[in-house]
Amino acid sequence: MAEFTPPRSFASNNLLDSNRSCSPSGQLRKECSSAEVSEKAAIALISRLATTLTLNSGYRMPAIGYGTYSNSDSPSVMGEAVYKAVQVGYRHFDCAEAYKNEAAIGMGLERSFRDGLVERSELFITSKVWQTNHDPEHVVAACRNTLSNLKLTHVDLYLIHWPLAWEYTNVDCEPLVPKDNDGNVIMSTSGCSLQDTWRAMEKLVDEGLVKSIGVSNFSSTQLADLVSYARIKPAVNQIECHPYLPQNNCRKFCAMNEISVVSYAPLGRPGNLHEGDPKMMEDETIARIATEKEISPAQVLLQWQIEKGLAAIPKSTSQVHMEENLLIQNVLDTNDINSLDALTTRHRFCNKKWCYGCLVFDD
Ligand SMILES: NC(=O)c1ccc[n+]([C@@H]2O[C@H](COP(=O)([O-])OP(=O)(O)OC[C@H]3O[C@@H](n4cnc5c(N)ncnc54)[C@H](OP(=O)(O)O)[C@@H]3O)[C@@H](O)[C@H]2O)c1
Numbered sequence: 268m269a270e271f272t273p274p275r276s277f278a279s280n281n282l283l284d285s286n287r288s289c290s291p292s293g294q295l296r297k298e299c300s301s302a303e304v305s306e307k308a309a310i311a312l313i314s315r316l317a318t319t320l321t322l323n324s325g326y327r328m329p330a331i332g333y334g335t336y337s338n339s340d341s342p343s344v345m346g347e348a349v350y351k352a353v354q355v356g357y358r359h360f361d362c363a364e365a366y367k368n369e370a371a372i373g374m375g376l377e378r379s380f381r382d383g384l385v386e387r388s389e390l391f392i393t394s395k396v397w398q399t400n401h402d403p404e405h406v407v408a409a410c411r412n413t414l415s416n417l418k419l420t421h422v423d424l425y426l427i428h429w430p431l432a433w434e435y436t437n438v439d440c441e442p443l444v445p446k447d448n449d450g451n452v453i454m455s456t457s458g459c460s461l462q463d464t465w466r467a468m469e470k471l472v473d474e475g476l477v478k479s480i481g482v483s484n485f486s487s488t489q490l491a492d493l494v495s496y497a498r499i500k501p502a503v504n505q506i507e508c509h510p511y512l513p514q515n516n517c518r519k520f521c522a523m524n525e526i527s528v529v530s531y532a533p534l535g536r537p538g539n540l541h542e543g544d545p546k547m548m549e550d551e552t553i554a555r556i557a558t559e560k561e562i563s564p565a566q567v568l569l570q571w572q573i574e575k576g577l578a579a580i581p582k583s584t585s586q587v588h589m590e591e592n593l594l595i596q597n598v599l600d601t602n603d604i605n606s607l608d609a610l611t612t613r614h615r616f617c618n619k620k621w622c623y624g625c626l627v628f629d630d
Pocket of ligand 1: 333334335336337361362428483484505506530531532533534535536537538539563565566580581582583584585587588589591592617
């Protein structure tokens with residue numbers, strides 16, 4: 268499959284020419300001139316200026332965001348980490364009701380507003396509706412529940428987390444995975460289609476609860492179907508994407524339809540590996556480029572994302588890693604990118620075979 272690069276006008280980065288920004292230019296100027304801004308925060312700010320994507324809804328999204336899913340850190344640790352991430356310079360946060368930590372993250376965000384670190388209008392906050400809440404009335408209740416937990420009046424982006432519906436449990440998605448006595452996932456019997464769910468998502472925009480809507484883990488085929496009936500086009504498809512799973516087909520389809528791609532697990536989930544998972548950050552080619560360019564393997568992987576016109580949402584609770592991941596310097600050359608594109612290892616780190624009861628992906 269030939270490599271694909273989206274048109275520059277779509278994955279463009281000119282922050283200052285839009286009046287629908289999540290980070291108004293005036294505010295950025297204020298931040299730039301603040302005497303209290305540390306050198307690291309200033310560099311992070313410059314990084315952010317250079318890497319902001321314009322969604323098809325007209326809103327702007329910082330290309331490097333902060334992932335909030337963790338299977339090892341408690342909700343309170345993630346809430347603290349979000350506060351720290353705001354301090355470090357992150358302005359884009361990826362949340363989900365299924366991560367079961369939105370209330371703690373809401374407290375972290377509230378504290379960052381209270382302490383004057385940032386204003387709500389400067390942040391781009393995403394959340395997602397879980398499979399048990401796909402029925403239209405549950406979509407609305409789930410979104411309101413997320414807003415209440417996050418202590419926000421709107422989110423900037425709301426996604427359908429996975430393209431399949433399970434039996435409703437309750438508004439808190441408890442249990443997260445409804446199972447029968449044999450341990451199989453109980454699929455929804457309500458007759459709710461993805462089209463029904465999308466209509467409810469569109470209504471959330473109409474009601475001002477969310478600014479943009481999108482999907483996650485959708486294939487090109489599922490997107491093609493969605494685009495055929497969508498009144499409001501999906502702004503984003505959030506998928507696993509990195510040099511071991513470059514998603515060339517899906518990225519091409521998304522670019523042709525002006526759907527931005529947000530890459531999850533961009534570092535290959537080093538803290539959550541299962542049997543048979545490769546250690547992508549230790550890949551020889553990635554390590555060689557990192558050494559040659561005097562950057563870290565994580566920075567190599569994140570710069571690959573920027574070069575492809577993608578957004579990425581690495582998770583970290585370590586301040587050193589948070590800062591490292593935000594400082595994307597433009598040091599990879601064409602040979603480096605070609606070397607990364609030539610990698611032949613193919614791996615999906617987040618395949619969810621253990622819980623979905625049916626295979627979502629073909630590989
Ligand atoms: N839509 C979906 O279905 C879906 C699925 C999975 C994930 N996501 C989203 O994507 C986000 C990111 O994915 P992920 O958390 O699975 O994987 P990831 O970001 O690829 O990897 C996170 C791991 O990398 C480590 N790390 C971070 N920066 C590092 C650095 N500079 N050097 C070395 N190690 C580093 C972190 O450890 P430390 O904390 O110790 O730094 C953590 O263990 C999630 O948090 C979530 O928001 C969405």
